[in-house]
Amino acid sequence: MSSPKNEFIARVREVVGPRYVDTRTEELFGYSYDASFGCTKGTPVLPAVIVKPANKEEISKLMQLATAYRIPVVPRGAGSNNSGGTLPVDGCMVLETNRLNRILELDKRNLTVRVQPGVITGQLHRVVEAEGLFYPPDPASLDFCTIGGNLAECAGGPRGVKYGVTRDYVLQLEAVLADGTVIRTGTQTIKGVTGYDLTRLLVGSEGTLAIFTEALLRLIPLPQAHHTILAVYDDIRAAADSVGAIIAGGIVPACLEFMDRVLIKCVEEYAHIGLPTEAEAVLLLDLDGHPAAIADEALAVEKICRGLSVRDLHSAADEEQRQQLWAARRAAFPAIVRLRPNVLTEDVVVPRDKFADMVMQAQGIGEKYQLLVGMAGHAGDGNLHVEILTDENDEVEMARVQQAVLEILQTAVELNGTIAGEHGVGRLKAPYLGLEIKKEVMATMQAIKQALDPLGLLNPGKFI
Amino acid sequence: MSSPKNEFIARVREVVGPRYVDTRTEELFGYSYDASFGCTKGTPVLPAVIVKPANKEEISKLMQLATAYRIPVVPRGAGSNNSGGTLPVDGCMVLETNRLNRILELDKRNLTVRVQPGVITGQLHRVVEAEGLFYPPDPASLDFCTIGGNLAECAGGPRGVKYGVTRDYVLQLEAVLADGTVIRTGTQTIKGVTGYDLTRLLVGSEGTLAIFTEALLRLIPLPQAHHTILAVYDDIRAAADSVGAIIAGGIVPACLEFMDRVLIKCVEEYAHIGLPTEAEAVLLLDLDGHPAAIADEALAVEKICRGLSVRDLHSAADEEQRQQLWAARRAAFPAIVRLRPNVLTEDVVVPRDKFADMVMQAQGIGEKYQLLVGMAGHAGDGNLHVEILTDENDEVEMARVQQAVLEILQTAVELNGTIAGEHGVGRLKAPYLGLEIKKEVMATMQAIKQALDPLGLLNPGKFI
Numbered sequence: 001m002s003s004p005k006n007e008f009i010a011r012v013r014e015v016v017g018p019r020y021v022d023t024r025t026e027e028l029f030g031y032s033y034d035a036s037f038g039c040t041k042g043t044p045v046l047p048a049v050i051v052k053p054a055n056k057e058e059i060s061k062l063m064q065l066a067t068a069y070r071i072p073v074v075p076r077g078a079g080s081n082n083s084g085g086t087l088p089v090d091g092c093m094v095l096e097t098n099r100l101n102r103i104l105e106l107d108k109r110n111l112t113v114r115v116q117p118g119v120i121t122g123q124l125h126r127v128v129e130a131e132g133l134f135y136p137p138d139p140a141s142l143d144f145c146t147i148g149g150n151l152a153e154c155a156g157g158p159r160g161v162k163y164g165v166t167r168d169y170v171l172q173l174e175a176v177l178a179d180g181t182v183i184r185t186g187t188q189t190i191k192g193v194t195g196y197d198l199t200r201l202l203v204g205s206e207g208t209l210a211i212f213t214e215a216l217l218r219l220i221p222l223p224q225a226h227h228t229i230l231a232v233y234d235d236i237r238a239a240a241d242s243v244g245a246i247i248a249g250g251i252v253p254a255c256l257e258f259m260d261r262v263l264i265k266c267v268e269e270y271a272h273i274g275l276p277t278e279a280e281a282v283l284l285l286d287l288d289g290h291p292a293a294i295a296d297e298a299l300a301v302e303k304i305c306r307g308l309s310v311r312d313l314h315s316a317a318d319e320e321q322r323q324q325l326w327a328a329r330r331a332a333f334p335a336i337v338r339l340r341p342n343v344l345t346e347d348v349v350v351p352r353d354k355f356a357d358m359v360m361q362a363q364g365i366g367e368k369y370q371l372l373v374g375m376a377g378h379a380g381d382g383n384l385h386v387e388i389l390t391d392e393n394d395e396v397e398m399a400r401v402q403q404a405v406l407e408i409l410q411t412a413v414e415l416n417g418t419i420a421g422e423h424g425v426g427r428l429k430a431p432y433l434g435l436e437i438k439k440e441v442m443a444t445m446q447a448i449k450q451a452l453d454p455l456g457l458l459n460p461g462k463f464i
Numbered sequence: 465m466s467s468p469k470n471e472f473i474a475r476v477r478e479v480v481g482p483r484y485v486d487t488r489t490e491e492l493f494g495y496s497y498d499a500s501f502g503c504t505k506g507t508p509v510l511p512a513v514i515v516k517p518a519n520k521e522e523i524s525k526l527m528q529l530a531t532a533y534r535i536p537v538v539p540r541g542a543g544s545n546n547s548g549g550t551l552p553v554d555g556c557m558v559l560e561t562n563r564l565n566r567i568l569e570l571d572k573r574n575l576t577v578r579v580q581p582g583v584i585t586g587q588l589h590r591v592v593e594a595e596g597l598f599y600p601p602d603p604a605s606l607d608f609c610t611i612g613g614n615l616a617e618c619a620g621g622p623r624g625v626k627y628g629v630t631r632d633y634v635l636q637l638e639a640v641l642a643d644g645t646v647i648r649t650g651t652q653t654i655k656g657v658t659g660y661d662l663t664r665l666l667v668g669s670e671g672t673l674a675i676f677t678e679a680l681l682r683l684i685p686l687p688q689a690h691h692t693i694l695a696v697y698d699d700i701r702a703a704a705d706s707v708g709a710i711i712a713g714g715i716v717p718a719c720l721e722f723m724d725r726v727l728i729k730c731v732e733e734y735a736h737i738g739l740p741t742e743a744e745a746v747l748l749l750d751l752d753g754h755p756a757a758i759a760d761e762a763l764a765v766e767k768i769c770r771g772l773s774v775r776d777l778h779s780a781a782d783e784e785q786r787q788q789l790w791a792a793r794r795a796a797f798p799a800i801v802r803l804r805p806n807v808l809t810e811d812v813v814v815p816r817d818k819f820a821d822m823v824m825q826a827q828g829i830g831e832k833y834q835l836l837v838g839m840a841g842h843a844g845d846g847n848l849h850v851e852i853l854t855d856e857n858d859e860v861e862m863a864r865v866q867q868a869v870l871e872i873l874q875t876a877v878e879l880n881g882t883i884a885g886e887h888g889v890g891r892l893k894a895p896y897l898g899l900e901i902k903k904e905v906m907a908t909m910q911a912i913k914q915a916l917d918p919l920g921l922l923n924p925g926k927f928i
Contacts, residue, residue, distance in 0.1 A: 109712045109817040132714060154657045165655055167664070168632065181904050189813040190845045191629055191885035193618045193668050194900050195927060196909045200631070200664035204657050221714035248573045250596055250685035292756030349653040353573040381654045421655035436658050440645050444916065445660045451915035452908065463659060 005091065008069040009049050012093070015061045020052040020099070031094045034079040034086040035141070036428050037342050041392055047074065047088040052096045056174065056182055056213035059095065063211070063457075064180035066093060072460045073178075075207040077117060077146035081153055082345055083426030085206050089461050097148050100213060103127055111219045112171065112188065117148025117212045121155075124217075133219040136163035139422065140333060148212045154204030156422030158255035158329070161247075161380030162288075165422065167203045169218045175202055175210035178453035188216060201448070206424055207459035209452050223254070223288035227298050228322040231283040231305045232276050232312040236260060236363070239281035240356030242308045243379040246285075247352055249304055251297050254288040256380025257329050260359070263336060263374040263387070267328050270335035275328060279311065283379065284329050286322075332376045333387075340372065340389040344401060346408050349383045350417030361411045362386045368407075369400040383421040409435055425463035433463055469555065472533040473513050476557070479525045484516040484563070495558045498543040498550040499605070500892050501806050505856055511538065511552040516560045520638065520646055520677035523559065527675070527921075528644035530557060536924045537642075539671040541581060541610035545617055546809050547890030549670050553925050561612050564677060567591055575683045576635065576652065581612025581676045585619075588681075597683040600627035603886065604797060612676045618668030620886030622719035622793070625711075625844030626752075629886065631667045633682045639666055639674035642917040652680060665912070670888055671923035673916050687718070687752035691762050692786040695747040695769045696740045696776040700724060700827070703745035704820030706772045707843040710749075711816055713768055715761050718752040720844030721793050724823070727800060727838040727851070731792050734799035739792060743775065747843065748793050796840045797851075804836065804853040808865060810872050813847045814881030825875045826850045832871075833864040847885040873899055889927035897927055 013021045022028070025046070032044035048071070053059045066073045072092040079086045088094055101118030106128065113128055113135070122142040128135050138157035139145055145155070151173070156165040172186035186192065186199035202210050233239035243256060259267070259282050268275040275282070285301060287294040302313055316322035337343050350358045359375060362384065366373030377384035386408055390401050409419045413435050420429055433442070449456075449464045477485045486492070489510070496508035512535070517523045530537045536556040543550045552558055565582030570592065577592055577599070586606040592599050602621035603609055609619070615637070620629040636650035650656065650663035666674050697703035707720060723731070723746050732739040739746070749765060751758040766777055780786035801807050814822045823839060826848065830837030841848035850872055854865050873883045877899050884893055897906070913920075913928045 107815075107817075109708050110815045111711065112815075154661075156655050160655055164632075167661065168628075177908070181908075183905050183908055184902070185905065187813065187882040188815050188880050189847070189882060189885070191620050191624055191813045191842075191847050192882040193884045193886060193888055194882055194897060195889070195905070196673075196912055197618075197631065197664045197668055198905070198908060200661045201912075204661055209660075221716060244573050247575060252685060290754050290757030290760065293754030296754065349651065349655045351571075351574045351576075351652050353571075378655075383653070383655050416652050418651040418653060418656040418658055420657045421653070422657060424657055425659065433658060438648070441647050441649065441659070441662070444641070444645075444647055444662060447915040448660055448665075448912060451911040 004069055005048060008065060008071055011065050012049060012051055012062060015065070016051055016053050016058050022050040023048070031088055034081055034084065036082050036084040036426065037344050038428055040087065045088055045090050047094045048091045050094045050096065052099050054099050056176060059176045059211055059213060060180040060182050062093070062095060063176050063178060066457055067179050067455065070455060072457050074459050075152070075211045077149035078144050080141040080145045081149060081424055081426060082347070083424035084428040085153060085424045085426030085462060087427050095211060097211065098146065106131060108133070112216055113219055114214065114216050115147050116214055117146060117151070119147045121145050121147060121150055128219055129222055132222050134222040135169060135217060135219055137166045137169060140330065147215060151203055151212050151215060152205065152207050153424040154422070156378070156383065158257055158378050160378055160383065161256050162252045162254045167200050170199055170203055170215055171218050172216035173199050173202055173212060174214035175212050177210050178455065178457050190218070206426060206462055208449060208462055208464050209458060225288065225291045225294060226322060227287045227294040228316040228325050229285045229298060229301060230314040230325055231285070231310050232279045233281045234279065234311050235309060236281045236359060237356050238309045239283055240359045240379065242283060242305050242310065243355050244353045245304045245308060246301055247380065249300060251300055253285045253380055255284070255286040257284040258377045258379035259329070259332060260375040262372070263332050263376050266335040266339065266374065267331050270338065271328055271331045273324050273328050276312065284325060336374050336387050336389065341391040344388040344390060344405065345423070346386040346388065346405060347383070347421050347423040348386070348408060348412035348417055348419060349381065349421035350412055350415040352382045354415040354417065355379055355382050355384065358384050358412065358415055358417065362408055365404050365407045365411070369404040371400060371404055382417065406432070427462055430463045468533055469512060472529060472535055475529050476513060476515055476526060479529070480515055480517050480522050486514040487512070495552055498545055498548065500546050500548040500890065502808050502892055504551065509552055509554050511558045512555045514558045514560065516563050518563050520640060523640045523675055523677060524644040524646050526557070526559060527640050527642060530921055531643050531919065534919060536921050538923050539616070539675045541613035542608050544605040544609045545613060545888055545890060546811070547888035548892040549617060549888045549890030549926060551891050559675060561675065562610065570595060572597070576680055577683055578678065578680050579611050580678055581610060581615070583611045585609050585611060585614055592683055593686055596686050598686040599633060599681060599683055601630045601633060604794065611679060615667055615676050615679060616669065616671050617888040618886070620842070620847065622721055622842050624842055624847065625720050626716045626718045631664050634663055634667055634679055635682050636680035637663050637666055637676060638678035639676050641674050642919065642921050654682070670890060670926055672913060672926055672928050673922060689752065689755045689758060690786060691751045691758040692780040692789050693749045693762060693765060694778040694789055695749070695774050696743045697745045698743065698775050699773060700745045700823060701820050702773045703747055704823045704843065706747060706769050706774065707819050708817045709768045709772060710765055711844065713764060715764055717749045717844055719748070719750040721748040722841045722843035723793070723796060724839040726836070727796050727840050730799040730803065730838065731795050734802070735792055735795045737788050737792050740776065748789060800838050800851050800853065805855040808852040808854060808869065809887070810850040810852065810869060811847070811885050811887040812850070812872060812876035812881055812883060813845065813885035814876055814879040816846045818879040818881065819843055819846050819848065822848050822876065822879055822881065826872055829868050829871045833868040835864060835868055846881065870896070891926055894927050
């Protein structure tokens with residue numbers, strides 16, 4: 001029987017070929033969730049169809065069809081976001097861009113790389129690093145997340161403190177608008193002021209304005225050398241205070257990471273690398289650059305930390321030890337998820353000098369609501385990830401979790417910070433956006449959304 | 465007699481006080497032009513009124529009045545832009561934000577500074593550098609241009625090659641929209657993904673979307689040391705080729721500047737510092753950072769330049785010599801303006817590996833149209849300023865100038881570059897925007913303009 005929906009799907013099949021269209025319930029089910037936790041309890045919401053186009057021409061045609069049939073479209077890469085940014089709405093088309101997975105051109109003379117959205121971030125790292133170049137954004141999911149998703153979420157990572165985030169490395173974008181129009185934004189050059197900065201408007205827009213089909217990314221020379229320091233503290237506030245003191249001392253480490261006692265213990269039990277499980281907190285720093293520069297900086301860091309009652313300082317003796325320490329940091333999430341059925345990761349950022357306050361208050365909120373809370377964070381840029389361990393089937397506890405989340409976000413805003421640093425707003429945090437974004441600013445964003453996607457087809461039900 | 469215009473001006477006087485409102489013809493005349501050349505020949509276009517508000521509340525009220533009376537508004541700082549971005553339209557209100565001229569807070573722990581739009585860029589440099597901090601954007605006009613203007617134009621300068629441009633240093637903006645709504649965009653932190661990136665949408669919008677009333681700027685630690693090298697070439701292409709080779713060699717100088725023979729000669733006659741007036745071109749490089757790092761880089765740069773037939777290499781022996789060399793570079797514009805009544809400065813950017821092609825072709829275009837052309841540029845980021853010397857009263861020559869401009873811009877676009885790197889589009893380049901920006905991209909920009917300023921009151925007749 002021919003319904004408009006069936007007719008739409010038939011025409012979608014003509015565009016991409018039947019092999020790349022899926023409507024089987026078991027497949028649709030796999031797209032009813034993403035890496036987020038906290039917004040999918042209950043009956044799963046299924047898309048009407050999963051489509052995997054091969055190129056921008058197909059994506060343009062798909063968006064023309066979606067416009068003609070008024071079908072909502074949810075763009076998707078690896079689905080590894082933590083904020084429900086790729087959750088479907090009932091009857092939508094999920095448009096997965098992972099077949100556009102080529103590195104098109106690595107330009108060593110201009111320090112740029114042209115990529116398609118389906119390229120895996122970690123793969124891009126390996127390719128450019130083999131040529132002595134460096135693409136700094138390094139979200140924790142880099143082994144499976146895609147550049148398209150990184151662009152949509154404005155992904156960050158530990159290296160944000162020195163090197164900034166995804167938006168700082170995008171020169172040009174090619175993208176398909178809601179009506180199927182293909183636009184190319186920006187310039188191939190660092191400088192370029194011809195018109196509005198559509199590039200950065202689209203970066204971080206979480207799939208609500210356009211679907212990425214290509215990006216020209218800026219690279220920098222790979223740092224010559226690294227020096228990794230583990231600083232161990234008996235006092236959580238001293239650790240957090242050291243962060244602000246290091247930066248105020250004119251030292252900007254490539255990474256400056258924080259872990260509290262809960263996470264230290266978890267990671268050590270998981271990875272067995274000799275972390276001090278009785279410590280209250282550790283800082284893990286990476287200094288990079290010229291060997292002489294980082295040697296001077298290491299001395300300065302040690303002096304600052306000793307002035308703030310550090311218990312122990314360990315420098316990685318060689319690259320193997322260095323990799324081991326960083327593997328420990330990366331193990332934080334896989335280690336902690338083993339403790340309880342679910343982990344809710346909060347992603348707040350505060351000005352660096354408020355990092356200690358944020359940590360202390362988040363700890364207090366966890367205690368107040370009798371929750372098991374672990375904290376890790378990109379302390380150098382004030383980005384704290386509060387991991388709340390819970391079980392979604394324990395409704396009584398979940399009510400306390402919700403209350404704790406609200407208070408953590410409120411605290412971040414009171415400390416002049418933000419409720420979402422690098423994991424997006426998506427569906428998970430949309431209800432809280434009003435804590436931070438004033439109504440006139442939201443109205444401005446809505447006016448832009450309305451101007452570019454008047455039918456509201458692109459990724460509905462998310463932050464906008 | 466009470467016309468709507470007189471009524472509007474009377475109400476403007478009530479908002480800011482009569483002292484800060486001017487309608488005298490001789491004053492209005494001073495606002496009929498800006499630092500641009502090439503769009504104001506003929507009878508001057510005068511604004512109806514010049515208004516100098518004290519704060520955002522007054523600016524908000526002024527925009528409410530402008531909306532009620534449908535009066536176009538031209539925001540203005542120092543008027544030092546080169547692209548006619550602050551030229552008035554007939555009967556408009558010029559809204560000068562220079563009374564908002566305070567540095568509100570320098571935050572050493574968070575590496576930020578909060579400023580009002582009327583702060584002079586050079587003054588900001590001095591204040592933050594006294595604290596060991598660094599605000600890199602350094603437009604040539606830094607002794608008199610304002611931060612508000614830098615935000616509107618996304619100003620750059622020599623340090624763009626290593627440090628980026630204005631957009632890379634803006635964390636938050638406070639701005640007044642066309643209807644008087646005051647919005648605050650962005651976050652105080654490097655990371656922050658709550659909603660669309662309105663901050664970077666407004667940076668570079670040339671006064672067509674909002675009027676800035678405050679900005680939170682990101683700072684970095686001041687580099688420890690500098691090393692300046694002057695490389696002298698007998699062959700203009702060898703000089704230009706050296707630029708790409710240095711960058712491809714993994715060295716990103718803080719500045720990497722180019723001057724051709726015409727400019728070398730002019731500067732030497734003006735400043736008498738011993739530049740090699742018989743050379744075809746010079747490169748002026750500044751390496752900054754840790755002393756050991758820049759010593760290594762200086763050796764590598766010298767080796768690369770020798771491999772490309774450099775004639776001479778001079779390193780500044782001390783800070784005095786270094787300042788002298790940079791004073792020479794800064795003297796390029798004041799030196800060249802003495803040669804002919806008018807100078808038209810083109811501001812194109814090409815990918816670095818096309819810089820030599822751009823230089824050679826611009827030189828050829830100058831010869832073809834029998835024009836005196838000097839070239840200087842921020843070669844490290846591919847930004848070439850072509851200075852066309854002329855006399856606006858010589859109509860025959862001016863016709864050739866117009867043709868040369870068109871060909872220079874076309875060449876930049878053919879070389880995958882942009883027609884406007886850091887001087888804005890404004891009124892001067894609006895007619896050429898179609899060379900670079902495709903109509904669907906322009907339509908996207910127009911949709912945003914329509915959404916945020918539906919009456920088209922803000923800075924009409926410019927690029928949008």
